[in-house]
Amino acid sequence: MTTPGEQMQADVLAILRRRNLALSAYKVLEELRDAHPKIAPPAVYRALSSLMSKGQAHRVETLKAYVACQCKEHARASILSICENCGAIEEHLAGEVLEAVSHVVAETGFSSQHHVIEVHGICAACNARMPAPEGGGGRRLSAIADPMPPKLEAVCCPLPTARRAAWRH
Amino acid sequence: MTTPGEQMQADVLAILRRRNLALSAYKVLEELRDAHPKIAPPAVYRALSSLMSKGQAHRVETLKAYVACQCKEHARASILSICENCGAIEEHLAGEVLEAVSHVVAETGFSSQHHVIEVHGICAACNARMPAPEGGGGRRLSAIADPMPPKLEAVCCPLPTARRAAWRH
DNA sequence: AGGGATATGTTATATTATAACATTACACAA
DNA sequence: TTGTGTAATGTTATAATATAACATATCCCT
Ligand SMILES: [Zn+2]
Ligand SMILES: [Zn+2]
Ligand SMILES: [Zn+2]
Ligand SMILES: [Zn+2]
Numbered sequence: 001m002t003t004p005g006e007q008m009q010a011d012v013l014a015i016l017r018r019r020n021l022a023l024s025a026y027k028v029l030e031e032l033r034d035a036h037p038k039i040a041p042p043a044v045y046r047a048l049s050s051l052m053s054k055g056q057a058h059r060v061e062t063l064k065a066y067v068a069c070q071c072k073e074h075a076r077a078s079i080l081s082i083c084e085n086c087g088a089i090e091e092h093l094a095g096e097v098l099e100a101v102s103h104v105v106a107e108t109g110f111s112s113q114h115h116v117i118e119v120h121g122i123c124a125a126c127n128a129r130m131p132a133p134e135g136g137g138g139r140r141l142s143a144i145a146d147p148m149p150p151k152l153e154a155v156c157c158p159l160p161t162a163r164r165a166a167w168r169h
Numbered sequence: 170m171t172t173p174g175e176q177m178q179a180d181v182l183a184i185l186r187r188r189n190l191a192l193s194a195y196k197v198l199e200e201l202r203d204a205h206p207k208i209a210p211p212a213v214y215r216a217l218s219s220l221m222s223k224g225q226a227h228r229v230e231t232l233k234a235y236v237a238c239q240c241k242e243h244a245r246a247s248i249l250s251i252c253e254n255c256g257a258i259e260e261h262l263a264g265e266v267l268e269a270v271s272h273v274v275a276e277t278g279f280s281s282q283h284h285v286i287e288v289h290g291i292c293a294a295c296n297a298r299m300p301a302p303e304g305g306g307g308r309r310l311s312a313i314a315d316p317m318p319p320k321l322e323a324v325c326c327p328l329p330t331a332r333r334a335a336w337r338h
Numbered sequence: 339a340g341g342g343a344t345a346t347g348t349t350a351t352a353t354t355a356t357a358a359c360a361t362t363a364c365a366c367a368a
Numbered sequence: 369t370t371g372t373g374t375a376a377t378g379t380t381a382t383a384a385t386a387t388a389a390c391a392t393a394t395c396c397c398t
Pocket of ligand 2 (some may be wrong): 082083085086087088122123124125126127
């Protein structure tokens with residue numbers, strides 16, 4: 001027997017698993033309308049929350065979006081890589097990196113409970129599809145002209161709409 | 170001579186620097202009303218955006234909030250530690266951790282551009298103030314009874330209001 | 339001064355998330 | 369079986385976060 005809530009979680013998880021992209025809660029909600037015509041935001045957030053507490057889904061903090069867990073069994077925290085070009089998300093075992101991070105913050109007496117590690121860049125498929133322009137570190141967002149090229153970290157998240165890759169809603 | 174925009178950025182930075190907490194954009198906006206009575210959200214977000222692109226402020230992704238940079242000179246990415254008890258933020262040089270993370274994701278051909286590393290836990294001051302109950306890894310949120318104790322990662326961010334520390338708005 | 343680019347101001351709205359309360363389902367005792 | 373308390377789910381409304389779109393001002397260069 002499955003409670004309605006379990007059904008909802010299963011449906012949400014199925015939707016997340018159909019892609020390796022992260023979906024916003026409201027995108028999930030849209031897709032849920034097929035199976036649950038009268039669904040409202042709290043139901044989605046509750047399902048996501050349950051899935052996350054079971055380690056079956058993760059929130060991608062830098063995208064305000066959610067993704068299915070890709071690990072066989074999600075033991076502790078993992079590293080999420082986010083392709084700036086196609087939006088693909090990959091989950092990597094954090095392993096020793098976790099200890100390294102904890103060690104750094106422990107130098108000021110901080111005790112770690114929960115790690116969030118996300119990396120933006122270019123995925124293997126996109127790297128293969130179009131060669132890096134030069135300089136080696138992966139390519140820029142696209143062929144869009146760059147009148148005043150972004151510097152440092154500004155490359156990433158708060159990117160003006162016009163030069164934002166299409167997969168960002 | 171300072172343009173109005175530069176003044177705004179300076180004011181925002183001053184506000185962020187008054188605390189070692191992260192402030193939401195709208196909290197910043199409130200405090201800006203003293204100096205800029207007619208300010209609107211876009212001005213705040215523009216100022217924050219400029220500050221961030223110069224590395225003088227950072228967004229704390231897991232808190233949807235902003236904090237002044239604490240580094241002498243913010244070279245690349247850093248590790249932010251967030252105290253679950255008092256909300257204090259500390260910035261740590263990522264150093265070799267950055268390479269470690271890049272190395273992990275590089276195993277699938279991913280090339281890194283921008284790292285986000287945040288750690289939730291308990292800061293030195295809070296650890297000192299009240300002894301860990303047992304188990305060693307830093308203490309729980311407070312003396313609130315725990316009818317069905319949270320497990321795994323669920324300890325952190327999506328914490329129900331009632332048992333959320335006061336510094337979370 | 340004119341004209342184009344950039345920065346700033348203003349209004350409105352989009353997007354994300356949760357509070358608050360109503361209702362239902364279920365366990366267990368009376 | 370019928371009440372009674374508890375937890376899960378549904379529903380409504382609203383809070384909190386962020387950006388679009390366009391108007392106006394400022395600056396730089398000729
Ligand atoms: Zn996982
Ligand atoms: Zn890609
Ligand atoms: Zn910094
Ligand atoms: Zn603390």
